[in-house]
Amino acid sequence: MSMSLDSHIEKVLWTQDQILDRVAQIASQITLDFKAAPDPPLFVGVATGAFLFLADLVKKVQLPLSVDLVRAQSYGSGTLSNGAPSISLDLKLDVKGKHVILVEDIVDTGCTLSCLIEHLEAKGVSSVSICAFLDKPMRRKVHIKLVGDGKFYKGFECPDYFVVGYGMDFAELYRNLPYIGVLKSEFYK
Numbered sequence: 001m002s003m004s005l006d007s008h009i010e011k012v013l014w015t016q017d018q019i020l021d022r023v024a025q026i027a028s029q030i031t032l033d034f035k036a037a038p039d040p041p042l043f044v045g046v047a048t049g050a051f052l053f054l055a056d057l058v059k060k061v062q063l064p065l066s067v068d069l070v071r072a073q074s075y076g077s078g079t080l081s082n083g084a085p086s087i088s089l090d091l092k093l094d095v096k097g098k099h100v101i102l103v104e105d106i107v108d109t110g111c112t113l114s115c116l117i118e119h120l121e122a123k124g125v126s127s128v129s130i131c132a133f134l135d136k137p138m139r140r141k142v143h144i145k146l147v148g149d150g151k152f153y154k155g156f157e158c159p160d161y162f163v164v165g166y167g168m169d170f171a172e173l174y175r176n177l178p179y180i181g182v183l184k185s186e187f188y189k
């Protein structure tokens with residue numbers, strides 16, 4: 001670890017190697033599951049947090065596929081996400097009849113994904129799968145209902161810490177860490 005940025009981290013939960021190994025496993029599973037699908041799946045990354053996971057994941061999926069982005073705005077700040085999010089950046093592509101894989105860095109309360117799934121369903125998608133690198137099931141407030149024959153892919157279950165790195169921020173910082181960790185308490189402010 002180089003100084004300055006890394007010196008803000010109290011504890012590393014997953015190293016870069018562990019992350020990339022797991023991403024490759026998930027990509028193999030998705031490749032298998034969608035190999036027989038009649039048309040290419042559409043990977044929809046949830047901005048901003050999913051950007052690194054989305055990039056690493058799609059490079060490892062051995063299938064023709066499309067990529068788009070959405071952004072959901074929750075009204076929380078800092079370490080809290082509260083209330084129902086709204087869509088603040090909509091898809092560029094037409095998703096009607098598509099098999100969508102929603103790509104997230106982390107699922108916490110489930111509010112962001114539920115809102116996005118509802119939005120996609122209203123646009124007439126054939127299925128929605130979730131691919132979340134981290135999951136905090138103990139924090140769930142809303143049940144995540146997949147669409148059609150959608151599946152739930154996940155990297156790891158995350159203990160109940162506020163984590164940063166691999167796309168995830170605290171106050172818009174630390175997204176560029178190639179590993180996932182917990183900040184020293186003096187930096188959570």
Ligand SMILES: O=P(O)(O)OC[C@H]1O[C@H](OP(=O)(O)OP(=O)(O)O)[C@H](O)[C@@H]1O
Pocket residue numbers: 046047048049050072073074081104105106107108109110111112113168169
């Ligand atoms: O399950 P939930 O409780 O809804 O929380 C998960 C969401 O919160 C974070 O996004 P955030 O709104 O912080 O935006 P970001 O992706 O730009 O960091 C994270 O990237 C997920 O999208």
Ligand code: HPA
Pocket residue numbers: 081106107108161162163164168169170
């Ligand atoms: O632990 C977290 N880290 C970063 N962003 C988040 N959004 C929900 N939970 C988290």
